[in-house]
Amino acid sequence: MIVVHVEDYFDPTAGYQINELLFAGKDYGDEVYLITSNDMSPFHKDHSIEADKEFEIKTGVKIIRLEVYFKISSRIILKGLLETINKLNPQLVYMHGIGDFKDIILLRPKRKYIIVRDCHMSWIASQNKFRKIYYTFFRKIFAPIINKTDKYNKIFALGDEEYQYLTNLGISSRKIDYLRHGYNESIMYYDESARIKLRREYGFEETDIVISYIGKFNNSKRPDIVFDIVDNIDEEFVDKKNIRLLFIGPKENKYMEDIFIFKLNKMKEQIEVTIDSSKPFSELRKYYSASDICIFPKETSLSSIHAQVCGCPVIMEKHQSNLERIINSENLFEVDKLNQASEILQRVIKRKEYLKCNNNTTLFKDREYKNQVVKLKKIL
Template identity: 75%
Template sequence: MIIIHVEDYFDPTAGYQINELLFAGKGSDDDVYLITSNDMSPFHKNHSIKADEDFEKNTGIKIIRLDVYLKFSSRIILKGLFKTIKQINPHLVYMHGIGDFKDLILFRAKRKYEIVRDCHMSWVASQNRFRMLYYTLFRKIFAPIINNTDKYAKIFALGDEEYQYLTNLGISQSKIDYLRHGYNDAIMYYDHAARASIRKEYGFEDSDVVISYIGKFNKSKRPDIVFDIIDNIDKSVIDEFKLKLLFIGPKENQYMQNTFGAKLKQMEDKIKIIVDSSKPFNELRKYYSASDICIFPKETSLSSIHAQICGCPVIMENHVSNNERVVKKDNLFEVNNLNQATDILKRIIERKEYLKKDDTPNLFNDREYKNQVEKLRKLI
């Protein structure tokens, strides 16, 4: 089978859904291609030919990068996209995302190949001031074609909020299916050996309770809020349970200078803090394994699944997307209620709920990406 993924922006070193789906297909008999752009601006880096080559070697897929013909906000038109697809002659084309220029294919004759789309958008992230106008236009122009033709075989929702988003765009429930955010069990798992080596590298003792934030450092994700949660805990408790903080991820300079840096200086005398750079995605299991508890204080994050797969209780805001991803629902705090977040953290620590267990991965079996690849193949 020949499968093409189309993703406007692609970083081969990241851990997004597209990366993990491509990893999950390794070793199959399928010929898999990824068509994407040369634009790396969303990742704040330049295109690396070597990174592409390494990804191709590790996954067995072929990356094709096209020039950008037109860019409006973050939406782009890839130069020669459909000509390139025709030359490959695929069975299935998976166009990631929806509500972009690729939807213009709906006004053309049905293709010989099956087309599927997906939705990554949730109400938490959908804050554009023109969104209501966009919803209205999509419902009136695009949704009727999607619902009344087979030009799109299926549109996948990556979660419950994404499902709600699609229905609010006017897309019929009969056209929507789930392909939930998940993990690849060849990449994400509890790594006992890595736990010992990483903790030794950072100077953490076996008896320390390491509380981590692993993700982007910016004004949307707000890892500085972890300091506010910890600041509500008495110094005597921090010392008694030997609490430590670990922060890992790519950093937005202005946010670090204006927000995170100031709080870091205030907290340095209260608790040991390690702030490290971002790590390759396929190495992140080592850092989750070395952690005891993970806090993602704002919005939602795919990292919450990865952290739990590696045995960490996760503390997050009580959004629909987080509710479906976090195994222990009483680890969710109401939005901006940091006192509640602190109470949750103290409960986990005092009851030793952070001790590593083996049952968490079993709760996410339906999210394992190799199973999801099989779901895609059955569409043909």
């Protein structure tokens, strides 16, 4: 079977749903292509031909990068997209995301191949000033075509908030199915040998409690809030428990200069802070394994599942998407209630909930991505 994935932006070293699906699908004998753009601006890096080739070798997927014909905000039109798909003659085309220029295909005759789409958008990420106009436009133009035809076979919601988002766009529930965020058990697991090696390299003692943020450094994710959460805790407690901070990920320069570095310089006077660059997704289990607790202070993050699979309790804001992704819901704090987050952190430490032997990850078993690939193949 020939399968084509279409994703507007793609970083071969990242750990998004598209990356994990492609990794999980490599053992099923399909001929798989990924069509994407040459625009890497969302990842704050340049395109690497070497990284693409390495991903192709590991997964057997052929990456095809097209030029951006038109771009407004983050939505783009890929030059020659439909012609490229037609040449590949696929049976299944998975267009990731919805509510973008790819929906124009609904206004054209039905294609010979099956098309599925998915939705990554939740209410927390959709509160812009033009949303009401956009919802009305989509309900009137595209939703009726989706509901009355089979031009889109299925639209997958990656969570409950995404499901709500789709229904509010006017899409019938019979066209929606779940393909929840998950993980690949061959990539994400607790790695004890990596924990020992990395903690030695970073200079952490085994008795240190390492609190990590692993992700993007920008105004949306706000890793600097980790400093505020720790700063609310009594200094004597921090010293007694040997608390250390570890930050890993790609950095947006303006955010670093305007916010993060100021707080970093202040915090370094009180506690040991280690800052490192972004790491390939396939290596991240080592850093989660080396960590004891992970904090994702704003919005939602797929990394929360990966951290927990590697044995780290996570602390996050209380959103529906996070409720779906957390083992212990007591570790969620009300939005902007940083004192509550600090109390949660102290409780996790006092009760030794951070010990790897105290973390049960079986809750996520049904989210393993090989199960997702099997579900996709059943469409045919």
